[in-house]
Amino acid sequence: METHEFLLDLFMILVFARIFAxxxxxxxxxxxxxxxxxxxxxxxxxxxxxxxxxIIKILAEIGIILLLFEVGLETxxxxxxxxxxxxxxxxxxxxxxxxxxxYAVSYYIFNLSAIVSLFIGGTLTATSIGITIRVLKDxxxxxxxxxxxxIGAAVLDDxxxxxxxxxxxxxxxMGQINIERMIRIIFLIMLFFTAAPVLAxxxxxxxxxxxxEFRRLPGFLPTIIVSLILFFAYISHIFxxxxxxxxxxxxxxxxxxxxxxxxxxxxxxxxxxxxVENQMRPLIYxxxxxxxxxxxxxxNLKVIDxxxxxxxxxxxxxxxxxxxxxxxxxxxLKHISFIRKLIIGTSMIPxxxxxxxxxxxxxxxNVFSNEVYASLVFVIIIxxxxxxxxxxxxxxxxxxx
Amino acid sequence: METHEFLLDLFMILVFARIFAxxxxxxxxxxxxxxxxxxxxxxxxxxxxxxxxxIIKILAEIGIILLLFEVGLETxxxxxxxxxxxxxxxxxxxxxxxxxxxYAVSYYIFNLSAIVSLFIGGTLTATSIGITIRVLKDxxxxxxxxxxxxIGAAVLDDxxxxxxxxxxxxxxxMGQINIERMIRIIFLIMLFFTAAPVLAxxxxxxxxxxxxEFRRLPGFLPTIIVSLILFFAYISHIFxxxxxxxxxxxxxxxxxxxxxxxxxxxxxxxxxxxxVENQMRPLIYxxxxxxxxxxxxxxNLKVIDxxxxxxxxxxxxxxxxxxxxxxxxxxxLKHISFIRKLIIGTSMIPxxxxxxxxxxxxxxxNVFSNEVYASLVFVIIIxxxxxxxxxxxxxxxxxxx
Numbered sequence: 001m002e003t004h005e006f007l008l009d010l011f012m013i014l015v016f017a018r019i020f021a022x023x024x025x026x027x028x029x030x031x032x033x034x035x036x037x038x039x040x041x042x043x044x045x046x047x048x049x050x051x052x053x054x055i056i057k058i059l060a061e062i063g064i065i066l067l068l069f070e071v072g073l074e075t076x077x078x079x080x081x082x083x084x085x086x087x088x089x090x091x092x093x094x095x096x097x098x099x100x101x102x103y104a105v106s107y108y109i110f111n112l113s114a115i116v117s118l119f120i121g122g123t124l125t126a127t128s129i130g131i132t133i134r135v136l137k138d139x140x141x142x143x144x145x146x147x148x149x150x151i152g153a154a155v156l157d158d159x160x161x162x163x164x165x166x167x168x169x170x171x172x173x174m175g176q177i178n179i180e181r182m183i184r185i186i187f188l189i190m191l192f193f194t195a196a197p198v199l200a201x202x203x204x205x206x207x208x209x210x211x212x213e214f215r216r217l218p219g220f221l222p223t224i225i226v227s228l229i230l231f232f233a234y235i236s237h238i239f240x241x242x243x244x245x246x247x248x249x250x251x252x253x254x255x256x257x258x259x260x261x262x263x264x265x266x267x268x269x270x271x272x273x274x275x276v277e278n279q280m281r282p283l284i285y286x287x288x289x290x291x292x293x294x295x296x297x298x299x300n301l302k303v304i305d306x307x308x309x310x311x312x313x314x315x316x317x318x319x320x321x322x323x324x325x326x327x328x329x330x331x332x333l334k335h336i337s338f339i340r341k342l343i344i345g346t347s348m349i350p351x352x353x354x355x356x357x358x359x360x361x362x363x364x365x366n367v368f369s370n371e372v373y374a375s376l377v378f379v380i381i382i383x384x385x386x387x388x389x390x391x392x393x394x395x396x397x398x399x400x401x
Numbered sequence: 402m403e404t405h406e407f408l409l410d411l412f413m414i415l416v417f418a419r420i421f422a423x424x425x426x427x428x429x430x431x432x433x434x435x436x437x438x439x440x441x442x443x444x445x446x447x448x449x450x451x452x453x454x455x456i457i458k459i460l461a462e463i464g465i466i467l468l469l470f471e472v473g474l475e476t477x478x479x480x481x482x483x484x485x486x487x488x489x490x491x492x493x494x495x496x497x498x499x500x501x502x503x504y505a506v507s508y509y510i511f512n513l514s515a516i517v518s519l520f521i522g523g524t525l526t527a528t529s530i531g532i533t534i535r536v537l538k539d540x541x542x543x544x545x546x547x548x549x550x551x552i553g554a555a556v557l558d559d560x561x562x563x564x565x566x567x568x569x570x571x572x573x574x575m576g577q578i579n580i581e582r583m584i585r586i587i588f589l590i591m592l593f594f595t596a597a598p599v600l601a602x603x604x605x606x607x608x609x610x611x612x613x614e615f616r617r618l619p620g621f622l623p624t625i626i627v628s629l630i631l632f633f634a635y636i637s638h639i640f641x642x643x644x645x646x647x648x649x650x651x652x653x654x655x656x657x658x659x660x661x662x663x664x665x666x667x668x669x670x671x672x673x674x675x676x677v678e679n680q681m682r683p684l685i686y687x688x689x690x691x692x693x694x695x696x697x698x699x700x701n702l703k704v705i706d707x708x709x710x711x712x713x714x715x716x717x718x719x720x721x722x723x724x725x726x727x728x729x730x731x732x733x734l735k736h737i738s739f740i741r742k743l744i745i746g747t748s749m750i751p752x753x754x755x756x757x758x759x760x761x762x763x764x765x766x767n768v769f770s771n772e773v774y775a776s777l778v779f780v781i782i783i784x785x786x787x788x789x790x791x792x793x794x795x796x797x798x799x800x801x802x
Contacts, residue, residue, distance in 0.1 A: 001455065003458070003459055003462050003644065004634070004635055004638035004639070004644060006459050007462075007466075007631045007634050007635045007638075007644065008631075008635045010631055011628050011631040011632050011635060014624050014625075014627060014628045014631070015625075015628045017624075018621070018624050018625060018628070021618055022615075022616070022617055022618060025617040025618050026617060031618055054402065054455075054456065055455065055456050055459055057404070058404055058407055058456055061404050061408075065408075214423075215423070216423055216426040216427060217422055217423060217426050217432055218682075218686065219682070219683070219685075219686025219687075220419070221683075222683035222684075222686050222687045223415050223418075223419050223686055223687055223690065224415075224416075224419060226415060226687055227412050227415045227416045227419070230408045230409075230411055230412040230415070231412050233405070233408050234405050234408045234409045234412060237405035237408075238405070243404065243405060243408065279683045280683070281620070282620070282622075282623035282680045282681070282683050282684055283623075283683055283684060283687065284620075285619065285620025285623050285624055286620075286623045286624055286627055286684065289624065
């Protein structure tokens with residue numbers, strides 16, 4: 001690809017994302033869906049103008065990494081820890097139910113093979129943390145305690161998803177699960193979770209001191225903070241966890257209030273956190289739409305044959321499993337109002353890009369037929385597009401109740 | 402390339418660039434050379450850790466595009482026009498002399514073939530606008546009238562360079578020059594230069610009004626300004642001019658004082674220009690080092706056999722041609738002090754990435770032998786690395802004289 005062609009692609013992505021986001025905001029619809037919609041319009045479903053290539057994929061990845069960093073930055077560790085158990089319940093039930101029930105209905109009702117059924121279960125499992133978080137941010141609700149439960153659960157869910165992906169890949173390619181490797185990965189992820197925030201915190205202290213005392217050249221903060229985020233994203237990958245989790249850890253380390261293990265509280269300089277936020281904001285605003293447009297670009301509506309009855313049967317059943325699984329986790333929680341349970345459950349429904357990655361894997365290893373793939377893509381699209389509307393409405397309802 | 406590998410590459414680029422830039426600044430050396438040096442260290446010359454791939458190339462291109470935008474933003478159109486004739490003299494002489502004399506010495510003294518001699522002339526022609534401008538900025542001299550002459554000359558020089566590149570490519574591949582196409586390209590570039598600033602100005606007015614009156618979502622400015630820059634870089638390419646020229650035009654249109662043709666003066670809202678600068682700065686700081694590191698990554702010192710006498714003979718002669726050519730243009734100017742002529746001439750010497758592009762083209766179309774290629778790479782390295790030191794010293798001298 002020539003440079004100038006890429007410049008045009010990037011131009012189209014940014015401008016379409018902005019136009020549709022503003023139109024959606026004007027129509028009081030969730031702006032993030034405007035960005036996804038921009039991708040659907042630009043992609044193979046309609047105009048076929050922009051193709052997802054490696055460069056766009058990487059810029060999109062940087063977008064979601066920066067978004068997760070920002071979420072980490074705004075996260076109150078104490079709230080996150082306080083609501084930790086609730087997050088675990090929501091995440092574990094919300095992953096186990098769609099996986100097991102998705103497998104069971106595919107295998108027993110639709111008579112699909114065991115491996116196809118397993119992949120269907122996997123595809124229905126993981127929540128798209130990106131869509132969920134952007135909706136909460138757009139609604140200005142990311143600091144509510146419901147949002148903290150959701151963020152914690154979505155992070156856990158992402159880790160469960162990545163482990164499941166490895167298991168399914170092993171089964172599809174090698175025919176069996178490598179238990180030893182599995183245990184090692186889980187151990188490494190736990191190690192990462194203990195060590196990363198501490199390391200990130202120390203590095204952020206060094207950055208802070210250097211910025212205040214020694215820095216000679218302008219532009220120190222954006223470059224060094226981005227470097228820190230990239231480093232933790234990379235380390236996170238090396239330890240077997242998703243890259244965005246590393247970015248989230250880096251964000252938490254730089255947030256206003258951070259706790260080391262064993263209850264050692266460290267208060268960040270709030271001015272420094274604010275400075276970091278101000279410098280990072282233009283970067284976050286520039287890159288995150290690329291991610292959401294790419295989600296839309298990856299949704300090819302043309303693969304779906306809407307006239308097939310088999311398609312609708314499978315789709316509707318899987319859709320019910322996908323929705324009930326995530327709502328169910330929230331309804332297990334105690335001491336929380338009905339409407340807040342609905343908010344938490346609905347927040348976990350969007351499958352977005354994570355579901356698409358599973359579906360794509362299933363197709364490339366020849367597990368999914370075109371029909372099954374089409375059903376899953378449609379389930380992902382519906383679970384991604386509907387919940388933001390419902391959430392907005394639920395938050396409005398909650399305010400007046 | 403896997404995403405996480407790229408994250409690590411980008412991390413290394415950003416961190417090494419920053420470390421070496423800070424060290425160079427501490428040693429009172431030009432920081433931009435620290436970034437180039439970071440590239441030499443990371444690249445094939447030493448560690449061989451980072452390889453220039455398409456993604457890095459595109460991010461580097463975005464870096465230089467953003468830098469040229471910033472230069473345009475800070476450019477005073479009136480000064481640029483006032484010094485226009487001087488810029489033309491510096492650019493034309495500074496391109497013609499190295500080309501003609503470079504050709505002549507290669508052909509008549511070193512008995513190289515006509516086509517090799519032409520390519521040598523071409524490689525010696527173009528100034529690296531990026532290096533020059535960064536040095537002026539690092540020294541805080543970019544608004545002096547000497548700098549304005551240099552900026553104007555470097556922009557013209559870049560256009561001459563791109564036309565020359567097309568001519569040489571035609572000769573090497575097709576064996577003859579396509580005169581008709583040549584004239585069309587020159588016409589289109591002139592058209593672009595007349596129309597682009599006006600169009601960019603109108604678009605920037607629309608952006609300004611929209612931002613003030615209608616905008617509903619945060620993050621409007623960075624996204625939309627970057628889109629504007631990408632659009633003009635693309636259009637510039639379509640019209641046959643270098644992409645960075647489009648970015649420069651977009652910057653000029655948003656600068657504090659802008660004049661439409663026929664003397665119609667339009668004053669921008671200074672608060673708006675300031676807002677644009679503040680929002681764009683983190684992006685510029687993040688991306689430009691990627692460009693300068695890439696320049697260093699592209700300089701492979703290992704291709705050079707320093708023990709060869711032939712190498713030193715050719716190198717020294719070409720180096721003299723390269724330096725005298727650019728100084729000569731400045732010394733044709735009237736009513737300018739001796740030291741200022743030296744400043745202008747020295748500013749035009751760095752060949753940087755533009756020279757490397759010519760040398761690379763010469764090698765890929767099998768025009769250059771390894772020996773000639775090595776000589777040219779070394780000439781480019783020397784002309785890139787020495788002038789920033791000299792410039793710094795000259796500016797200090799000028800202040801005390």
